[in-house]
Amino acid sequence: MPGVMAVARESLRVAIKAATERLTAAGVPSPQVDAEELAAWSLGIQRTRLGLHPLVESEWVDDYRQLVGRREQRVPLQHIFGAVRIGRATVQVGPGVFIPRPETELLVAWALTAIRDVPSPVVVDLCTGTGSIALAIAADRPDARVIAVERAPGALAWARRNLELHLESGGSAVELRGGDLTDPRLLFDLDGIVDLVTANPPYVPAGTPVEPEVADYDPPEAVFAGSDGLAVIRPLISVAAAMLKPGGSLVIEHDDTHGDSVPALLRARRVLADVVDHRDLADRPRFVTARRVSLIEPT
Numbered sequence: 001m002p003g004v005m006a007v008a009r010e011s012l013r014v015a016i017k018a019a020t021e022r023l024t025a026a027g028v029p030s031p032q033v034d035a036e037e038l039a040a041w042s043l044g045i046q047r048t049r050l051g052l053h054p055l056v057e058s059e060w061v062d063d064y065r066q067l068v069g070r071r072e073q074r075v076p077l078q079h080i081f082g083a084v085r086i087g088r089a090t091v092q093v094g095p096g097v098f099i100p101r102p103e104t105e106l107l108v109a110w111a112l113t114a115i116r117d118v119p120s121p122v123v124v125d126l127c128t129g130t131g132s133i134a135l136a137i138a139a140d141r142p143d144a145r146v147i148a149v150e151r152a153p154g155a156l157a158w159a160r161r162n163l164e165l166h167l168e169s170g171g172s173a174v175e176l177r178g179g180d181l182t183d184p185r186l187l188f189d190l191d192g193i194v195d196l197v198t199a200n201p202p203y204v205p206a207g208t209p210v211e212p213e214v215a216d217y218d219p220p221e222a223v224f225a226g227s228d229g230l231a232v233i234r235p236l237i238s239v240a241a242a243m244l245k246p247g248g249s250l251v252i253e254h255d256d257t258h259g260d261s262v263p264a265l266l267r268a269r270r271v272l273a274d275v276v277d278h279r280d281l282a283d284r285p286r287f288v289t290a291r292r293v294s295l296i297e298p299t
């Protein structure tokens, strides 16, 4: 028909199959999921709705192939998307900051339950990175006073931006403190007044082989923590115990090789009780929780 241009269309299923083959050859650990995630993101739909789009424009397929090319180079999906959802919060991610992981959702869920009955709780998120845990808690509990702590200047810049975006979108203010959590000047004003301390610190033993996405995109200081992986967790436990009020809760994510050692470090502290280790969805030891007790005997 004169004046009408036919738009070339191709099968989405075929495009995703070709992408999966490329990602498989590149050694991507979950090639089909990633190929589908990239397609869904590029189409602006949920992955579960891909079946509703059997045909796509050839021009779209060209763009999709370029996206797949980035993943083929082992650029993390989260860097391609530029953002990660955690709980009710969305945080921006990119070079210079640790990418929040899905398993940390479990820590967030436990943390929110721990403060469920505490009105206007005071929460400190140590090693905040993008600010992900702090913002997931603030998004769920706008009545909370949330303080996020981070040492690395690169990560601090991302956290600052995410906290500002949260505020601009109508969320509650989250306080950001830049510095080393072991610096006695950083958190002294919070001694004994905190209801919940959360932390997903660096915990991988130095020298552990990691995937290219981690080696090339997560800052080493966000991943590795000394030869046994406990170099940050050890002092962190003391700092957290000092800040917690009696009855307050502590939750720390740890390496799957630390299912005994980190709970043992907590049990060694007389001010901490109810130490429980929790497993992730793959049934690996993943985070530990405890409660602060008072050492003053009731008279």
Ligand SMILES: C[S@@+](CC[C@H](N)C(=O)[O-])C[C@H]1O[C@@H](n2cnc3c(N)ncnc32)[C@H](O)[C@@H]1O
Pocket (backbone or CB within 6 Å): 098, 099, 100, 101, 104, 126, 127, 128, 129, 130, 131, 132, 133, 149, 150, 151, 152, 155, 179, 180, 181, 182, 199, 200, 201, 202, 203, 221, 222, 223, 232
């Ligand atoms: C594994 S990343 C976790 C980031 C974030 N909590 C998350 O789950 O996405 C650990 C973070 O702790 C920070 N960090 C490491 N040692 C620290 C210290 N001594 N004091 C404060 N932050 C520290 C790193 O810079 C990094 O951003």
